[in-house]
Amino acid sequence: MITRLASEARATQLAQLHGWQAVAGRDAIQRHFVFADFNEAFGFMTRVAIKAQEMDHHPQWFNVYNRVEITLSTHEADGLTGRDIELARFIDSIAPALLSV
Amino acid sequence: MITRLASEARATQLAQLHGWQAVAGRDAIQRHFVFADFNEAFGFMTRVAIKAQEMDHHPQWFNVYNRVEITLSTHEADGLTGRDIELARFIDSIAPALLSV
Numbered sequence: 125m126i127t128r129l130a131s132e133a134r135a136t137q138l139a140q141l142h143g144w145q146a147v148a149g150r151d152a153i154q155r156h157f158v159f160a161d162f163n164e165a166f167g168f169m170t171r172v173a174i175k176a177q178e179m180d181h182h183p184q185w186f187n188v189y190n191r192v193e194i195t196l197s198t199h200e201a202d203g204l205t206g207r208d209i210e211l212a213r214f215i216d217s218i219a220p221a222l223l224s225v
Numbered sequence: 226m227i228t229r230l231a232s233e234a235r236a237t238q239l240a241q242l243h244g245w246q247a248v249a250g251r252d253a254i255q256r257h258f259v260f261a262d263f264n265e266a267f268g269f270m271t272r273v274a275i276k277a278q279e280m281d282h283h284p285q286w287f288n289v290y291n292r293v294e295i296t297l298s299t300h301e302a303d304g305l306t307g308r309d310i311e312l313a314r315f316i317d318s319i320a321p322a323l324l325s326v
Contacts, residue, residue, distance in 0.1 A: 162283050166274045173267045182263050188285040 128203040137209045142216045147195060151203030153212065157192045157219060165190050168218065175214050181207040229304040238310045243317045248296060252304030254313065258293045258320060266291050269319065276315050282308040 128151065129137065138144065144153040159165040165187060172194070176182045184195040196212055198205040229252065230238065239245065245254040260266040266288060273295070277283045285296040297313055299306040 162274075162278060166271075166278075170267075170271070173263075177263060177267075182290045184287070184289040186285070186287045189283045 126198060126201050126205050126207065128198075128201045128205055129209070134204065137206075141209070141212050142219075144196075144212055147197075150197065152195050152197035153204065153208065154193065154195045155212075155215070155219075157194070159190045159192070159220075162189050165192050168192065171218055172211075172215055176211065179207065179211060181211055183211065227299060227302050227306050227308065229299075229302045229306055230310070235305065238307075242310070242313050243320075245297075245313055248298075251298065253296050253298035254305065254309065255294065255296045256313075256316070256320075258295070260291045260293070260321075263290050266293050269293065272319055273312075273316055277312065280308065280312060282312055284312065 138153070141153070142155075144155045146152075147154050157165070157168065159168060169185065169187060169192060172183060172185075181198070184197075186193045194215065196208040197203060198207055239254070242254070243256075245256045247253075248255050258266070258269065260269060270286070270288060270293060273284060273286075282299070285298075287294045295316065297309040298304060299308055
């Protein structure tokens with residue numbers, strides 16, 4: 125059973141992420157990305173998909189052309205857990221920082 | 226310059242698609258899919274992505290785990306065009322009919 129992040133761990137871990145915002149009305153985080161084109165955007169999504177499958181922890185995401193919006197939360201815990209932090213860190217590690225909006 | 230479908234062609238062509246619904250408030254169509262798992266859902270998305278890139282006509286889409294929601298419209302025409310019909314037909318051709326919801 126995976127449990128939601130306690131408030132102290134949460135603050136520390138969220139502070140280490142880049143560009144993630146709290147989602148209104150639910151315990152989740154979201155980050156928006158803009159790429160040069162669809163090829164770059166979907167290539168990025170494919171890298172995230174492979175990682176997500178490896179973790180058995182999947183994002184909610186939206187894409188249109190060069191934009192990708194990713195929302196992370198843990199269904200079983202009804203909120204943010206260490207799995208979301210781990211996936212967010214991976215996403216940050218492959219995201220071109222200057223293209224994040 | 227690509228132009229929106231005229232009403233007669235629109236009715237005929239939309240009637241040949243499977244499971245697509247009009248989107249409220251804009252000239253677009255949407256279809257929802259449910260797959261067995263994320264692997265199937267993202268594999269389907271990858272096939273659509275490759276076709277979209279070939280057509281230079283991209284979907285708006287949302288995914289979480291085994292669910293995919295696709296919205297089609299043509300930005301340059303601010304509405305439905307023959308490109309949307311062509312992409313929808315391709316999607317229909319690779320979508321497992323029984324898994325559409």
